[in-house]
Amino acid sequence: MAAILGEEHAELRSALRRFFTARSDDAAVRTAMTTDSGCDMAMWRLMATQLDLQGIVVPESYGGSGAGLTELAVVMEELGRALACVPFLSSCVLAPALLRHLGDDATARDLLPAIADGSLIATVAWADPASLDSPAGVPLKAARRDGQWRVTGQACYVLDAGVADVLLAVAASPAGIGVFRVRRDAPGVFVSPMAATDPTRRLYQVSMDEVPADLAGADGRAWPAVCATVDIAVTALAAESVGGALCLTEMSAEYAKMRVQFGKAIGSNQAIKHKLADMLAAVELAKAALYAATTAAEDDPERFALEARMAAALCADAYVKASYDAIQIHGGIGFTWEHQAHLYFRRARSSAALLGTSPHHREIAAQRLGLG
């Protein structure tokens, strides 16, 4: 057996779990989700000062930890387990990945150190989830007028735009796809929250009307960076989903041992046993797939591109399945607002569409396998 996760990963996980168990419990999540921002910014600051977490995949030369996708996945798992209401996926995964792949040192130097210490929040405005894999799907347009780039259009499903300081807008210019840095408070930027299934992760409609912007990277040549970022994003999201699914498995097993009906624990019944076994199996398999993909990220980009999508589908499906099964095992109480189960259900469903559905990921995988 060749375990991918070792001592250091276990220690990292342990520290994170202690932190989030204390700070992102059910009460904290429910408080955060009713705020305007939907985020627990006090916890966000502590994540920076106590755990140095925001810079995890930011290269060391830009003030981060320079960790790889495997370490990031451990962090995402724990965030997912806790339903942490913070703009981590956008600011600490999407934005740094895009900036790293654009290869624009000046912009990176400008933004990454502040992203890494949590003082700046960035997000990415790009195509709708179903259209992320094609340049034709990019809704924003960029044009250069009197020496100034301006971005126009509407992007939906933008993560955390309400708390972001900087938006990295993926836009189509005459030369092709480019990435444009936009200040959230720039004239012409309108950010409105979308009513959403998952109250623990805010999604926004962002309209831009000739918004002044700075080009990051080379004009018209950003598409490969966008593609690479999508694959990293789906992997990070997959890890978050696995963390949630494992939490639900644990929660459901606990409940099944505790809840007594007809004079015995409900977990005595084979129907419940088998449901739990299937939940556990799905999560374990998805998680192993995930970490196979994360290890491919550094040394085998072609293999990563394929495995990221297969893992993404497996993890999304495992989480959705776990969220149904958890409600079922909990019975009536699992169907209440007050019980945690529906928060995970909402997160699972939302994550299963946020960067493309499982069938979409499988279709991309089929293409990457060369299936004409």
Place this chain on the structure above:
Amino acid sequence: MTDRITLDQFTAEAQAFLEARLPPRAQRGEFRWGEGEDTGVPLWEEPDSAEERARLEQSRAWRRQRFDAGYGWLDGPSELGGAGLPAAYARAYQRLERGFEVPDQSYFKLDHVVGPVVLKAGTSKIRAEVPRGLQRGDLVACELFSEPEAGSDMFSARTRAKRDAGGWRVTGQKVWTSDAHLADIGIVFCRTGDEPGKSAFSAFVIDMRQPGVQVVPLRQMTGGAAFNEVYLDDAFVPDEALLGEVGQGWYIVREILARERAGIGAGMGRSGGGIANGERLIAMVQALRAAGDPLVRQQLIQVISGFWAAKQLGQQGSDLAAARFLSGDPAGLVGKLALSANLRQAAELVSNVLAERLIADTGEWGTYSWNSFLLGEPGVHIFAGTDEIVRNSLAERFLGMPRDKDQ
């Protein structure tokens, strides 16, 4: 103690030994649809007996040759016939040997399933003969566990061992025994007492070539016979053949089964090749011009992903640091369940793509021959632990659910 040869020296000498005797392993080219014999993908090997005996002989000959040259049982204790080298040397040799065309060793797969258990629990005579015999190819083993009345419930076994002069007389019927027709020895699980519970059972090493042992092929739904029934009629086992103590049969068998299961999730023994890596399924989909069908593409990726994830879990094991609520690593059992699910999905994909070409033979290569796969697949859900037993075990042993039998 003499100075041990260094690992580097050992590796160099082993390489030279292999190069002198075996051809290098042929580069396994991409599977090409339409090439070679249309054997389909049988899940249970149902060999022609003359061909099988010839293959077994080749296998034995190779084992003997390498054992006598000092390359058999590398990490076995030297006083029992092993080379007494550290595990690293054994691994190094295995790695080297994989680069050469070696006769099929699967007849001796029990050498690392049964061998270690015999080493731990056998009497000095058995320890001296059996592990060495398995390693050298002198002995082929089989497992005599299941009975018509004792499948999932091993404690319903009726095969009985009665004390006799110098040993025991065993009478009963065993079923689903792989390789019994080839075996020299078997591990027999039988009743030695009348009390309720585990302690009424013991395990022995039995000589399969004595008159009281009759092997009859068991015809399965595919039409062939990959397994046997074994009729034991006053078959003799000497006292020295007892494994562990009287009443420890369950522990012996449980350990053997656990070791066997660890191997099953990773592969299917001699059969089922080409499915798990997706090659054959992709080739089928393309050859039948179904690669553009969105539903087929979805199903194909689901099957490929399923096998890939199962392989990954088998290699990585479970991350117990993240899941302290688990009492141990469930990867082996999950692997068994995953194999069942993956093969079922593969069967469905094949059925959807081949459609009527699966149910009647048009003569086209690679179509009707999938019947062996189709008809063999239901057995996967039953052997070495039914899907239902595996789910129960996962829930009870790893998730802490109250056991069925305690209620």
